[in-house]
Amino acid sequence: MTFNPSLLPKVELHVHLDTCLSYFYIKQLDPTISIDEFNQQFVAHKPCFDLGDFLSKVIPQIDILQTKSAITLAVDDLFYQLKADNVIYAEIRFAPLLHTKQGLTDKEVVEVVISAMNEASQKYDIKARLILCTLRHFSVLESQETAKLVVEYLHKGVVALDLAADEARFPLDNHIAAFDYVKKAGGNLIAHAGEAKGAESVTETLDKLQVTRIGHGVRSIEDSEVINRLRSQNILLEVCPSCNIICNIYEQIDQHPVNQLKKQGVKLNINTDARTVANTSLNKEYQLLYDVFGWSEKDFIDALNASFISNNVREKLMDKLNDFYAK
Ligand SMILES: [Zn+2]
Structure with missing residues (x-):
């Protein structure tokens, strides 16, 4: 049996705008950069020594994404990559407060991304929505500010609040009020957890933040009670295999629990997370799971049901997927 992941229409729910700048993108800003220099600056060593090592590849990308034109071009660049992966629906995330170093306000940042997304969505025929991230090390006020942006732009392209960054070193208490605020306003909630x-x-995340999806969550495998809870609450894990390897959570892909999680009935989908830093694509991730665990087309559970898109758009996308699987 042959497996050609590029033929599969896909849904990606976990991808960060600020970790996915391609060589093609960087070369437009700096025509003199070589591929070796690009790899040195933006792609992680395998594996990262620690989070600081990983962040050293992300910070230069955030530093670039500080103007309207740089952000607009980056959104187009990401859609180009999504198209190559045959993605039909994507939820793209970023932290608006990180893009205000050169004078943009956080509202302007969100508006630039929304308008670039709408344009790219037409150009590439890919539906998309945005998730705004607050970060573990943010203050209560910064987290509230991010939550307010989610609520202000809800139904205008933004669908959810996410908690990202250093899970191991920062507690989540600063963010409880922000999550409550978004929940009361009818927004969706996600948090990165169970990785570091x-x-x-x-x-703790399920108790305190009332999320319906978990970014990563792969270390849930260490406790059967947690597995039971994920199943009974129908929580989706957004699994990003290569990124976990790059971040040194598992040494090799054959030690990754994605297959066990799936066998135990946990709802999950496959994502790239940090395309440039982890040097990956969604096609590569699908191929990896085929090669290592023997997954086939039907194993890539359609993540559409866990997406935060409106029901009528979801149904249209579902038709596209069903057309493919009916063949
Ligand atoms: Zn992530």
Whole structure:
């Protein structure tokens, strides 16, 4: 049996705008940069020594994304990559407060991304929505500011609040009020958990932030109670295999629990997370799971049901997927 991941229409729910700048993009800004220099600056060593090592590849990308034109071009660049992966629907995330170093306000940042997304969505025929990230090390006020942006731009392209960054070193208490605020306004909630910390971090996140999806969550496998809870609450894990390897959570892909999680009935989907830093694409991730765990087309559970898009758009996308699987 042959497996050609590029033929599969896909849904990507976990991809950060500020970790996905391609060589093609960087070369437009700096025509003299060589591929070796690009790899040195933006792609992680395998594996990263620590989070600081990983962030050293992300910060230069954030530093670039500080003007309207740089952000607009980056959104187009990401859609180009999504198209190559045959993605039909994507939820793209970023932290608006990180893009205000050269004078843009956080509202302007969100508006630039929304308008670039709408344009690219037409150009590439890919539906998309945005998730705004607050970060573990943010203050209560910064987190509230991010939550207010989510609510202000809800139904205008933004669908959810996410909590990202250093799970191991920062607690989530600063963010509880922000998550409550978005929930009361009818927004969706996600948090990164169970990656740098174990299953107890997933429990804490479910208890305190009332999320319906978890970014990563792969270390839930360490506690059967947590697995039971994920199943009974129908929580989706946004699994990003190569990124976990790059971040040194598992040494090799055959030690990654994605296959066990799936066998135990946990709802999950496959994502890239940080395309440039982890030097990956969604086609590569699908191919990896085929090669290592023998997954076939039907194993790539359609993530559309866990997406935050409106029902009528979801149904249209579902028709596209069903057309493919009916063949
Ligand atoms: Zn992430």
